[in-house]
Amino acid sequence: MTNSLFKAPPQAEQERMVEAVLFASADPVTLAELTSRLPHGCDPAEALVTLRKRYDGRGVQLVKVGDAYAFRTAPDLGHLMLKEQVEARKLSRAAIETLAIVAYHQPVTRAEIEEIRGVAVSRGTVDQLIELEWVRFGRRRMTPGRPVTFVVTEHFLDHFGLESARDLPGLKDLRAAGLLDNRPSFAPSLGQDDDDEPQTGQSELFED
Structure with a gap:
């Protein structure tokens, strides 16, 4: 009975948790950060693999940035976001x-x-x-x-x-x-x- 208290959530629920954290974060999130946020026993690495496959070919994709992960607009749809971009000062x-x-x-x-x-x-x-x-x-x-x-x-x-x-x-x-x-x-x-x-x-x- 004691072990059941620490049983990790089902894999589908872990994927939902990882998805929610990534969507809510303004910056890419590392695997270590995901591990610290999710309940004990969760495997965010496996959830990330599944999510990347699930979002493959969609308008939003799960991408790896250095050692972190983030949702980003699919590259071929970037032109749709041009009106939302703020032009920064040009570099010399x-x-x-x-x-x-x-x-x-x-x-x-x-x-x-x-x-x-x-x-x-x-x-x-x-x-x-x-x-x-x-x-x-x-x-x-x-x-x-x-x-x-x-x-x-x-x-x-x-x-x-x-x-x-x-x-x-x-x-x-x-x-x-x-x-x-x-x-x-x-x-x-x-x-x-x-x-x-x-x-x-x-x-x-x-x-x-």
Whole structure:
């Protein structure tokens, strides 16, 4: 009789619980978070597998974002949501290139970003990407000066509908989307943008 008090709900009920939590959450929910919310003995991992199959081909799909899960509009129906989107401030060319370098070379230090771009990156450019929650600080490199590294966030992956950084599009796709121009690569010939700085030393971001 005692064991029955801790018996997990039926699988169908567990799926309903997971579904409710994901729908109510504004942010993707990790498996650990689901486990902590559901009654003792539940198996949210199994519920997620079933739900992903159930929503496959529907207008709303259950997707994996990094280590978390969320409901998102089916990619082919995204055009129906255009009127609901709020246009954010546009990123400068320097910010777009910096973001692309971080995404494709993470973890990457500021010095490495500047080496690839050929110009110094202003603190404001990096701050803007961090403010948008698309870039965050990674671990410090075990090299002289112990510079911090930058990596993209789960918010970045979620915004672009990616499960992980491995799903990033190729350069051809980026140029087609207008995120890169037709230059063959980032090079010193780019010159300086308005928000770039001459290379005069490390930013305060890299001080201990």
